[in-house]
Amino acid sequence: MYSMVEILVGIIQGLVIILLSPLITGIMRKTKARTQKRMGASVLQPYYDILKLIKKDEVISDQSSWIFRICPWVNFVALATAAFFIPLFLMYSPFGLAGDLLLVIGLFALARFFTMLASLDVASSFGGLGSSREMMYSALLEPALFLTIFIVALTYGGTNLSTLVTAVSGATLLPHPQLIFAAIAMFVLVLGETGRLPFDNPSTHLELTMVHEAMILEYSGKSLALIEWSQAIKLLILLVLVVNIFVPWGISSSITIPALGIGFVSLFAKISILAIFIAYFESSIAKWRLFRIPDLVAVAIASSMIGIILYYIK
Amino acid sequence: MIENLSLFQLVVFLFASGALLGLFSRNSRFTRILTFVPTMIGSFFTVIFSVSVILEKPFQLMVPNLLPFINFEIKVDGIAAFFLLLISIVSFAVSLYSIGYSKEYEAKKRTSVFGFLFNIFILSMILVVASNNSFFFLIFWELMSLTSFFLVIYDHDKEENVKSGLTYLVMTHFGTAFIFASFLLGYIQTGSFSFDAFRNSSSSFPILTKNLIFLFAFIGFGTKAGIVPLHIWLPQAHPSAPSNVSALMSAVMIKIGIYGIVRTVFDLSGFGLSPEYSWWGLLMIAIGSVSAIIGVLYAVIEHDIKRALAFSSIENIGIILVGFGLSVVFASFNLTTLSALALIASMYHTMNHSVFKGLLFMGAGSVVYATHTRNMEHLGGLIKKMPWTALLFLIGTISIVGLPPFNGFISEWLTMQALLSSYQIPSIILQISIAFASLPFALTIGVAAATFVKLFGISFLSRPRSETIAKIKEVPRSMIAGMSILAAACVLLGVLPFLGISVITSAFHISSQPINPFDTIILQNNFGKSFANLSMPVVIIMLLSIAIAIFGFIKVIGGKTKKTTFSTWDCGFGNLNERMEYTGTSLSQPIRVVFKTLFRSHTQIQREFFGDHKYILRTLKVESFTKNIFEEKLYLPIMSSSIFIFDKIRKIQTGKINAYLLYIMITIVLLLLFVRLSHNV
Amino acid sequence: MVSTQLSILTISGSILIIATFSVVARRGFIDWLNAYRHQSIVLAGVTAIIGYITGIWEIYIAAALTLIVKSIIIPKVLTYVTRRLEIEFKIETNPYVSLRTSVIISALLVGLSYFLTQQIPFKSDPVVNVLLPVSMAQFFIGLFVLVNRRTVLSQVVGLLIIENGLFLFTMVLTHGVSLIIEVGIFVDILIGIVISSILLFRMGRTFDSLDVTNIENLRDD
16 A cells, blocks of 8 residues: 555645646647747646636536536546646556556547537537547557557556556666557657647637637636646547657656656656647648648557567567 | 345246236326236346345256256356346336326327336346346247337338338347357267257357357347447347337347357356367457447437437447457456456446436437427527436436546546557457557547537527427426436446446356455556556546535636526527527538548539529528448348349249149158168268 | 677667668658658668677678668759659559558568568577568568569669668678678669669650559550
8 A cells, every 4th residue: 555645745746746737738839830930828827718718607508418518628537637646756656456557558549539529518519520520540540559558568567557657667668669669659648639730720710620729619718718728638648658658768666756756857857848849849840731630640550550569579 | 135046036927017017007107017016026026036146056947848858947146147137227216107107009009018028028128137047048039029019010100110110020039040050069079959968068069050150149149239240130139129128128128139259258267268269259359349439420410310329329339249259358368357358348338338228218218209300400408408317318328428527437448448458469460459449439429429419419408409308397296206217327337336246257157256346446467566556436426526626616706797698699680599500410411521422412403593594592402311331332232132033032932833732742852761761981 | 798789789680670660651752852862871871780799891881882872862863863754653642552551461461571581590690680670571561562563763772772681681691791792782872773763764755654563554464
């Protein structure tokens, strides 16, 4: 069992993800603005948005039912709970005893399921088209996701995130060529799961191109704040997973203030670099035609399949 | 504790009285009560009976020489009791539901006949699982098939129902033939019809016989379970039957096919398999993955609620088979712990599927009861008219999609862990092929989510798509009560997974220790470290406390705000109506396009122009079709070639009496020759 | 030391597979030409690594030749020859198997080649052990591209992938045949490319299309 201090650190880790997540979104937006030769809003803008939205009145569609109303709460609760299972700057999380990587994926799916239902609930065509595209994306990304988890779990001995990250930090990447393939697949997955280009453009409001935005079009006020925030949490969780699985350097193995400090600083630096890289990547490509997306997913699946072959045959 | 024997007799008596009592009553309301209340009580006692068998010792009953040379044997061991438990829980809920639901058919048909068939159907399922003799097994099996056939064509005024009933009849007899062949092989080896004899001497069977017995049993029972490509009857028969019967068929009857497969493997091996039998497991994994993916892909494009649910049953049978196949593969490499894990996974999914598919079919039945249509393109907005049905259906939906914290997640989590554990198999080829088998498995889970978003979203949410919806009301209380029982089971099995796991472990004798329902599932890797953990109670507490925390946070920071209701954003055009909503077909269109090779979908567009204008349309009609690749490529060729052969055979039937006499003579001569020649040797 | 070599080899092999895939996953002619150029650069790198590990200096020359011929000359020649072709000849719009399925099939082919080379008893040599399945995989993938694609230009791609696979295959098994032979092979490829380019050009003129199904029309019946 874990001591009280460890549980406390675990709770802090979860809270840090929840509280830090709008900042990462802000950094990505800023980077995109700069690559487009704009000044862009401050990196803290997402925080201002959330605080402002929370205080605003809401407009609710007359066609909607309680599904529409609870969806933002389900979204936030599911994704915030997922955040507590993720080892952040300490290489384990005491909540790892209660759930593993597959549970985190399950919670993501729960949030997404309710978003899709809520978008159908308001009876607008936008909701339908967003939901229909999201259905395709989520269905296709699932196999790539599971195979990638397969590689990572086998390489490091478990889907338990604490075991996993602990094993990662002790290993050198060189003898594990399968991880290169897992990383390629994982990169595509992060883009797809968080609705980045070329899957979805998070900053568009054109009906031909939007997916996630189309689903949440009817939300306003507190509900919108919750949805925006939970999207930010999801993005940060995925980035942390990528960082802690593929580039674990600097993570703290013990609970001492300096170690935790180094862990936090190095993690923040890595996350920011990754976020900036993704934003650059997004700026450099265009949104793909909807039915070319499966090609990209197929590349992710093929890559993780080769990864599995390489894992077994060495 | 009541003696098991009397309990069993009581159960048989109750079902029989449920079957007969209704026949004597003229008052329809009275009939309903007389029919379904004994069924409920009988199911309730069956629950007690099976729990006591699971917890204590197997139950055995033998009536020697009931027929010449054949003993009537009943034996309920843990495995049988587990399946009895599923049957009885579902039939309890379904019969409660039926009290209200059978009003739907009251105007046209006699409820008493329905009640008779319904009770006999449940009783025959119980007896199939309980019988310990291949002869009586087949009799009860046949009884089960026939009663369910009559129930499928209960509403025989519609021609399509009769047609699907016939398909069902043909396919189920195809399966029975294989089961018969498998039993016959056992009889040849042992000289007895008793399963006990098969069990005791199975270790001395030659390898070829064992393989053949397994293969025949797999094909035979698999037909009942609805594996691809023998699934063809399932999406026809399940929607045609009245919904309470489809709930029973899909939740329980196809599980009897699974029972048969499990029983055969256990009897043939006692789970002490050697690596040369690993192909049994591989076959099951392969067929299971194919069934899962085919089933779910056909479910997602379907717009008939009950057909979609039927296809999803094929998918779930696939998932169950993947789990069980893994268990067999592990067992054949002597990895007992993993084998137990995979077995628990697959049996947990069996249990879950019984519960949520029963719930969903009952929910679909409620929709049909209220709206008289199964086509979801005519539904919509039901959540406002039927709030309880909608809530219960949503619970079933979340469960079947495998989302935490409901029960489907637990079994899918366990199955995924079993797939991940395949790295311990000492054969590279098997490792890689099982890893690749997780590809269709994961795709299935993804598409299943899409299927049920569509199913729930189109039929229950948004604006009503036809006028009839305005007039409907919530279904009677007994129907809601029936559904609530299974919904409660969904929640319970998800929140306290050890409740289910302990039933399975004691039924299959995996471990006899009592288990605390609040335990954490812990799997270990080769190095003794934790491979995976899952503790649903803790997750629930976390979910709840975060919910409370964020609720408080938003309320405190945001303060009190106003909520205004206004029409949906219509881009300023106004007059947004139900024809502008997304339909079910358009919702699943992206998936249909991605998998177009499988669906053979094509679209026909008819344009009509104003006079000579080439660009101004008067009407535009778009039709899109999908074909069932199995019917087209597999069954139609078989059917047309057999029709061809039978045409040829018909030439023998000339109509002349002399010709017939000639046939008789030839037959007799040939028979006599055969007897003579065989004696010579 | 040996384990480091092994890891370097494995990782370089992995990168080669990725490079091969990037050729498969392209539609347009110019795209795949770039991808082929990258793949050849990776191949040259791998060759150089083999040279480093085995310590045979001739292999460095082979690597240099690969770099020059395959990543500079062949793309240049092909761009030059096809510069006047219409754009629709250059894009594979309608392969027999869709692009995404062919990516998955290629992954399965990689699996197949690993499976096949499991039986070959060269366990002691790390170079053979790691890179032989990679070369086989390239061979199979190239063959599959040949089978699957319709336009002649894409078939040339398949041919070049196969050639790269064979080059790696001989390099791995023999650690460099005699240098003369290798130079001969390179010249051979060059001439092959030139001839096929001329044929391509003529074909485009004659049929107004580069679809291989047109070649069926030449049959005498």
